Amino acid sequence: MDKGPQLTTQTLKVLGSLLNNRPDALSGAEIARVTRLKSGTLYPILLRLEQAGWLDSYWESETPQELGRPRRRFYQLTAIGARKAKSAIHDLTSSIGGLAWHRH
Amino acid sequence: MAQALMLAIGGVFIAALNQLVGGELRARVFWFTQRLLVLAIRRLPEPQQGRFAEEWTSHMNDIPGDVRKVLFARGCVGAARDMVAFSTAGKTNVSHVRNRAVELLRALKRSFINAVKEMEPPAKIDRTSGRTLIREGIRVKVGPTRPDGKPHPHAGKTGWIMRFINDQDLDPCRLGPASAMIRLDSGIKRREFIWVSLASLEVLPESAPVLSESAAIPVLPESAPVLPERASDGGQVQI
Numbered sequence A: 001m002d003k004g005p006q007l008t009t010q011t012l013k014v015l016g017s018l019l020n021n022r023p024d025a026l027s028g029a030e031i032a033r034v035t036r037l038k039s040g041t042l043y044p045i046l047l048r049l050e051q052a053g054w055l056d057s058y059w060e061s062e063t064p065q066e067l068g069r070p071r072r073r074f075y076q077l078t079a080i081g082a083r084k085a086k087s088a089i090h091d092l093t094s095s096i097g098g099l100a101w102h103r104h
Numbered sequence B: 001m002a003q004a005l006m007l008a009i010g011g012v013f014i015a016a017l018n019q020l021v022g023g024e025l026r027a028r029v030f031w032f033t034q035r036l037l038v039l040a041i042r043r044l045p046e047p048q049q050g051r052f053a054e055e056w057t058s059h060m061n062d063i064p065g066d067v068r069k070v071l072f073a074r075g076c077v078g079a080a081r082d083m084v085a086f087s088t089a090g091k092t093n094v095s096h097v098r099n100r101a102v103e104l105l106r107a108l109k110r111s112f113i114n115a116v117k118e119m120e121p122p123a124k125i126d127r128t129s130g131r132t133l134i135r136e137g138i139r140v141k142v143g144p145t146r147p148d149g150k151p152h153p154h155a156g157k158t159g160w161i162m163r164f165i166n167d168q169d170l171d172p173c174r175l176g177p178a179s180a181m182i183r184l185d186s187g188i189k190r191r192e193f194i195w196v197s198l199a200s201l202e203v204l205p206e207s208a209p210v211l212s213e214s215a216a217i218p219v220l221p222e223s224a225p226v227l228p229e230r231a232s233d234g235g236q237v238q239i
Helices: A011-022 A028-035 A041-053 A080-103 B004-043 B048-062 B066-087 B096-115 B178-179 B192-195
Strands: A055-059 A073-077 B138-141 B160-165 B202-204
Touching: A011 A028, A011 A041, A011 A073, A011 A080, A011 B160, A028 A041, A028 A073, A028 B048, A041 A055, A041 B048, A073 A080, A073 B048, B004 B048, B004 B066, B048 B066
Parallel strands: none
Antiparallel strands: A055 A073, B138 B160, B138 B202
C-alpha cells in the first residue's frame, strides 16, 4: 500500500498555498514567500510531493535566452494531490475542532 | 564654516569608500552564494542536478538582499542532503554494500579459521620434497557460474571451491587462492557481493582427498615456507 508523503505542518502549509492558488501554479520562490519556509525545508517537501504524484511541475514556456534569466519552475497540485490535500486539511481542522469542542 | 567643509569632504570620502567596499563585498557575496549552490547541486543525484541548478538560481534571483541570498544558498545545501537521502531510499547504496561485503568476508574468514582449528592434525609437510601437503580444508559453494552467467574461474561443474590451509596459513589474512574471489580493492562490484553472500561453508570430511601435484585444486607453490620439524612427527610424512 502506498503510504504517501508524511504530512507535517510544513507539508500542509505547502499544500495549502497551492490549494488556495488553484488552478494557478506557483514557483518555488512564490511558495517560499507564502509559506515562509526556508529553502532547506521547502525543496525536499516539493520533491517528495512530486514523487508521490501529488504535485506536477513544469518550466516556464520561454527559453532563458528570451527571458534573460534562468527559467522558473512552477508547481501545481494534481487531481489526486488536490483531493488528498483537501482531505488532510479537513482531517486536521476537524480534529482541532473536535478538541476545541471537548474542552467546552 | 571650516567644520561644514570638513564634514562635506568626509561625507564624500565615506560615500566613495562605501561604494568601493560595497561593490567588493557584493562581488564576494555573489561568489560565495554561487559556490554554495554548486556544492548543493553536486550533492544531488545526477539526473536532478540540471533541473535544480536552474530552479535554485532562478529562485535566488527573486530574493532581495545579499544576506538572504546567502541564507537561501545555505538552505539549498541542506535541502540537497535531504533530497539525496530519500531519493536513494530503497536503492543500492554502494558504501553500504561494500561494508556488508567486508563484514561477510570477515565472517567467512572466522568460520574458516574455526573450522580449521577443530581439525587435527593440521597439514603435514613432506620433508623429502619440501612440498606442502595439504589435507584439511573447507569447501565453499559458489555455484558453477557467476551471477553474470560466466563460468566461475575456480569452481568446477559442481560449483564448489576448495579452500585449503596449511601450517603457514593459520593467519586469517591468508586464505590461499580462493580468497581472491572476494576482491576488497576498489573494483568490488555488487554482483561480487551477492555472489559472496550466497556462498556457504562446508567442512570437508575426514576422508578428504589428498592433494597431489596433478590436482586441479589450487595448491600452494613449492616455495611455501617449510615449518620446523615436529617432535611427534619424527620428520616423517603423515597423510
